[in-house]
Amino acid sequence: IEDALSGIEQDVPIDMVQIDLTRCWELLGEIIGDSVHESLIDELFSQFCLGK
Numbered sequence: 001i002e003d004a005l006s007g008i009e010q011d012v013p014i015d016m017v018q019i020d021l022t023r024c025w026e027l028l029g030e031i032i033g034d035s036v037h038e039s040l041i042d043e044l045f046s047q048f049c050l051g052k
Helices: 002-009 014-032 038-047
Strands: none
Touching (some): 002 014
């Protein structure tokens, strides 16, 4: 969030600020359990018999 705010204060183009905000959203999702990295899902399916 600090990076996004800093970018806004420094008149960084909004599409660049959006990258920081998207990353914040992804990290928040991981913290509250709404999202996980695709690599983690791939690892789980490669090591365990899930969904079969």
